[in-house]
Amino acid sequence: MGIGIKGKKLKIGDVLVYIFIVLLTGLSFMGLKIMAGQGDEVLVQIELNGRALESIKMRQNWAEDFREIRVDTGQGGYNTIRISSEGVDIVDANCPDKLCVHSPTIKVPGQSIVCIPHKLMVRIIGNSQVDNAVDDTAS
Amino acid sequence: MTKKIKKVFFIITMGIMLISLMTACISQPTRQYDKNIFALDTIVTLRVFGDRSAKKAMDRVADRIKEIERHMSPSLEGSDVIKINQAAGVEPAQVHEDTFYVIKKALEYGRLTEGVFDITIQPIVELWGINTEHAKIPSEEEIEEKIALVDYRKVRMNEEKRTIFLEEKGMGIDLGAIAKGYAADEAVRILKEAGVEHALLNLGGNVITIGRRPDGNSWRIGLQDPRTEETGQDHFGIIDVADATVVSSGDYERYIKDVYKKTGERYHHIFDPRSGFPAQKGLIACSIITSSSIDADALSTILFIMGHEQGFELIDQLGSAEAIVVTSNKEIYTTEGLRDSIISSNDYYRIVD
Known part of the structure; x- marks a missing residue:
C-alpha cells in the first residue's frame, strides 16, 4: 500500500524525500530561533585592549561560578577580577588611579567595569532586560 | 500524471529554496557592529547599525580617534600639545589642522566666558595631580605661583603658519575639556558620510547618537x-x-x-x-x-x-x-x-x- 494522489501511487522513496525536506525546513527554523534567542544566557567577558580574553558562561546561581581571575595586562600590570554571588568586581589592581577597584559591583547585562590605564574591560553580556533600561549612560 | 505532479512539486520546492537562499545573500541585513577602543585617556565604545560599509566606517572612526589622540594627548611623546608646552616662552610650535581648530574653538569659549573656560589651566591640573599617584592639596603659595601662568589671552595663534605660541615659560595647555567633543564630531561626520543612519557612541561618558534606534524609538x-x-x-x-x-x-x-x-x-x-x-x-x-x-x-x-x-x-x-x-x-x-x-x-x- 502507498499514499496516492488522484489514485496514482507514490513510491516510498518519494515520500521519504518529502519527509526529509519538511524535517530540514523545520530544523533550520528551530536552529534560527535558538541562534537569535540564546535564552537567558549571561556571559561575563574580559577584554584587553578591545580583544576578548575570556568569556565565562554564568549559571543561574552565580555562587557556583565563584572564582578569582588575575589578568596580566602587560608591563607588570595586573587586575584581579572576582566573580561571586554578589556579581563581578575588580578586587585588586596595580593601576595608578584604582578607579576600577572603586567601581561598583556589576551583575546586570549591559553593565561593565573599565580600567583605563590597563586597557581592561569586564562586561556582562546577555539579553535579559531590566525595567527602565537605558541604551547608554552619560557620565 | 504522477510524473507531472512530482515534477511540479520538485520545481516548486527548488524554487522556494532558491528564493530563500538568494534573499539571504543579496539583501545585506541591518546588523549591529560594536567596537571598544582605549583612546583619549578613556574608553570609547562604538555601536553602529548598517551593512558592511557601516562596519568599515566604524573602523575608520576608530583610526580617526587614535589620530586625534596622537595630536592632542597630554602624555604621548611628540603630540602637538607636548610640543606647544615644551616651546612655551621660547618659540611658536607648528601643529596639525585638528589641533589648531580645537585651540581656536577653545579660545573662542575663553573669550565668550571671560576666562571661565581656559585651556591654559594645565599648570594647575599638573599641580593637583588628580587621579595620579601624587594627588595632593597644594599650598596657597603653590597655587598662586601656578595661577599666574593661567591666561588664555597669552595664547598666540598664527593662522598662516598654523603655529601656536604660549607667551610665558611654564605655561601649558590641556585640551582634556574639549578634545573628546571634537573627536565625537569627527566620528559623526565620518559615519554620516558613509550613510550610517543609526549609531550610538560613547567617548568616555560623552554620549553621541546618530538618528534614532533602528526600531524607530x-x-x-x-x-x-x-x-x-x-x-x-x-x-x-x-x-x-x-x-x-x-x-x-x-x-x-x-x-x-x-x-x-x-x-x-x-x-x-x-x-x-x-x-x-x-x-x-x-x-x-x-x-x-x-x-x-x-x-x-x-x-x-x-x-x-x-x-x-x-x-x-x-x-x-x-x-x-x-x-x-x-x-x-x-x-x-x-x-x-x-x-x-x-x-x-x-x-x-x-x-x-
Whole structure:
C-alpha cells in the first residue's frame, strides 16, 4: 500500500524525500530561533585592549561560578577580577588611579567595569532586560 | 500524471529554496557592529547599525580617534600639545589642522566666558595631580605661583603658519575639556558620510547618537547619578534623544580619594581658572544636550564652573543647547526646553520647576 494522489501511487522513496525536506525546513527554523534567542544566557567577558580574553558562561546561581581571575595586562600590570554571588568586581589592581577597584559591583547585562590605564574591560553580556533600561549612560 | 505532479512539486520546492537562499545573500541585513577602543585617556565604545560599509566606517572612526589622540594627548611623546608646552616662552610650535581648530574653538569659549573656560589651566591640573599617584592639596603659595601662568589671552595663534605660541615659560595647555567633543564630531561626520543612519557612541561618558534606534524609538540615555554610593541608583534622570549628544560633568568621577575618605570633601578635577581650586558653585553634576559635541563638551565644563544661575543665563543666550544640573542640595534644575522630557528615576533628588 502507498499514499496516492488522484489514485496514482507514490513510491516510498518519494515520500521519504518529502519527509526529509519538511524535517530540514523545520530544523533550520528551530536552529534560527535558538541562534537569535540564546535564552537567558549571561556571559561575563574580559577584554584587553578591545580583544576578548575570556568569556565565562554564568549559571543561574552565580555562587557556583565563584572564582578569582588575575589578568596580566602587560608591563607588570595586573587586575584581579572576582566573580561571586554578589556579581563581578575588580578586587585588586596595580593601576595608578584604582578607579576600577572603586567601581561598583556589576551583575546586570549591559553593565561593565573599565580600567583605563590597563586597557581592561569586564562586561556582562546577555539579553535579559531590566525595567527602565537605558541604551547608554552619560557620565 | 504522477510524473507531472512530482515534477511540479520538485520545481516548486527548488524554487522556494532558491528564493530563500538568494534573499539571504543579496539583501545585506541591518546588523549591529560594536567596537571598544582605549583612546583619549578613556574608553570609547562604538555601536553602529548598517551593512558592511557601516562596519568599515566604524573602523575608520576608530583610526580617526587614535589620530586625534596622537595630536592632542597630554602624555604621548611628540603630540602637538607636548610640543606647544615644551616651546612655551621660547618659540611658536607648528601643529596639525585638528589641533589648531580645537585651540581656536577653545579660545573662542575663553573669550565668550571671560576666562571661565581656559585651556591654559594645565599648570594647575599638573599641580593637583588628580587621579595620579601624587594627588595632593597644594599650598596657597603653590597655587598662586601656578595661577599666574593661567591666561588664555597669552595664547598666540598664527593662522598662516598654523603655529601656536604660549607667551610665558611654564605655561601649558590641556585640551582634556574639549578634545573628546571634537573627536565625537569627527566620528559623526565620518559615519554620516558613509550613510550610517543609526549609531550610538560613547567617548568616555560623552554620549553621541546618530538618528534614532533602528526600531524607530528614541535613544534612552541615563544621566549618571553623582551620588550612586548613597542612593544605590545608577541614574538621577533619564532622557530620550535622537541625533543629539549628551555630555556630563561632575565631581563624582575624578577626585582625591584619600582626602575624601578622611574629611568627606571632594577635591575634584574641574578647576576654576580664576581660583586654581576645584569649582565650587554648588553643583555636583550637570549635563548638556545639543547637536554639536565640541560645544557640548566645552559648555558642560563652563556650566559646572559657573554654577546654575550664571550658567543657564549663558546657555539661554546661546540658544542652541539644553541643560540640566544637580545641586549639592539634591535639587534638579533644567532649562525650559527640557522641562517635560526629563524622566525622573530617583527619589533622592527633587526636580524644581
